[in-house]
Amino acid sequence: MSELPGRPGFRTVLPLVLVALLTLLAPSCRLPGDETDNAVPPPVTATEVAPERTDFSGRQPGVVNITSMRGLESTRAAGTGIVLDASGFVLTNSHVIQGSTGIEGTDTDTDRTYRARVIGYDTSQDIAVIRLTGASGLPAARFAPVSTVGIGDPVTAVGNAGGDGGEPSVVTGHVTALGQSVTARDDSDGSVERLAGMIEVSAPIKPGDSGGPLLNSAGRVIGVNTAASTALPERSPDGRERPRGYAIPADRALEIAAQIRRGEASATVHIGETAMLGVMVRDNGTEPGARVVEIVPGSPAQRAGIPVDAAIVTFGGQGVDSPSTLTGLMLRRHPGDVVRIEWAMPGGGIAAADVRLAKGPPQ
Template identity: 65%
Template sequence: MSEDSVRRGARTAIPILLVALLSLLAPGCRLMDGEDAGDVPPPVTETATKHAKPSGRKPGVVNIETEQSLNGTRAAGTGIVLDTSGLVLTNNHVIQGATRIKGTDTDNRRTYTAQVVGYDRAGDVAVIRLTGAFGLKAAVFASAAGVAVGDPVTAVGNAGGKGGAPTVVTGRVTALEQSVTARDDTNGTSERLSGLIETSAPIKPGDSGGPLLNTSGKVIGINTAASAGLAMDGSKPTKNHRGYAIPSDTALGVARQIQRGEPSSTVHIGPTAMLGVKVRAGGGSPGVIVAEVVPGSPAATAGVPVGAAIVSLGGQAVDSPGTLTGLVLARRPGEVVRLEWTTAQGVLMAAEIRLTEGPPQ
């Protein structure tokens, strides 16, 4: 098993990156819980033939665009149609922070607004629903259990975030059970992904969430990251290029859990609660330091100032930014919780606040 360091959201040539494409601002709207989904397709066990030709493009690909009004950015990625009524599988980092999501089915060329059904932050998997969609062509999945080094593969996606017909690139499986650490240059966070399929297919920013296909055109992985040698200026990748995909069995397992509405320590179901602060570690002091307060948010209404140290939420101690995020994600929009913070002068303050609805995390 290997381990590499990856980056997210970069705009220049870099060692390794997660392949959502970030650009500039547009206004946003609320996200709502997804409707009850149809059955997520079971994988069909199949072993690819090493000497067969790559499959080429297959149905079931969605171009995804998101607006992130709180960060002043937008993003582009890819999704995979799971059922005819518009349930779509993608990466969590494609929809993370989104205040508005649109998906264009590349088979019927129709564009839909989308709602978040649920997401797994640790596994980088998300499920969205295209509102009002019907009669879509769903992708066909196969188990990744039979995938072997040397197998030909095809990667399909919204490369460059250009929309329109998906880009199709080919390569071979170069390694299995790979681990990478994903760094997001936009907010300094990182996460570790493991069990990935490594391939030489030259995936690019915008391909995140798109299918990795075997020689029969069945989905065996979800493209999520690209490596050294990938140039962001439009030039050709070098021979050292590596792409990474989440195995289909892993992604579908999360999708089924989301479909059943079963939250866990990593899987969030439905709308996301928001406190309305950006924080940093306390540097040895209790709590986390407020670096920014979102105007009009519950934190702003309660009078939490920049520079304050949040020390507890709902009676539970806050000792890191990750702890605060976890405590908020465990709540639902509309819940009332007690927030405690200390001012820069060391005065303990408290308020009962009503959490509002925010973007997925």
């Protein structure tokens, strides 16, 4: 994993790391806004299919190389997406687009690059849907449910390994376990999330493969590549190293994607643009609240006078006991909302202000 230590928005897993590439590929930029969506086609569903072949080791249509520009950090992140339908809806991991101020997606079947915008995301399940602007006629991926998957089945993982773009990389392996759990930690604020029900495979998934398809022997998508082990590789009975990769089952990913495309927000699903306060926060030790460690210049937080080392204790009338609580409350808001915020001053005392939230990058 290539990373910039301490950068906001970077997530790791214990003892795994999420397979997103975070590196100084090029200066960041902000992409112009996209036009209004046309009618939304019906969502894709996983269907029962019989394997067509047992030696599949290539790739099927529907793979997108994603570049996420992170203007607040002057970095770029590379990942992968899966085409849901011809009109350009693309499934990926939420950590691929986290912190993005602009997104581009290159359909690897047509080699055409599009600007993209975020339709919605679920950070608790690490799923997001973006839409490629102006796309039509794209070859879409085909899906199969996890009920068709068994331990020992051959699999192929496809993705933008290394963030190099171009023709997607292809690695193979076998299903080694089902229903596995992964603990994910956000290095920016120390918050921890747990992803359950994962497909474990022996395919050597690499940075940049996040959001890419895990294919069965028929070339159907059975999972979304999400994590890889950072521990020493296990060894098989013959003494060879056996890598471990993890994928979100296609059924669950498609269910969340359908909810996002219907525009149904929930406690975990955020729809549309993301509101921004403009603070980087961490745990406040033994005290309640989210401690402010950085203020974005020109942000609502700066205009409200929230200082570094203050601890945000309420947001919109609700208590804040941790950074993750603040993030959850923020995700229920949208740009332009006015909220009452209270914070404990570094030297003692409580201050408060009504703050109008700005437009910011996905959480």
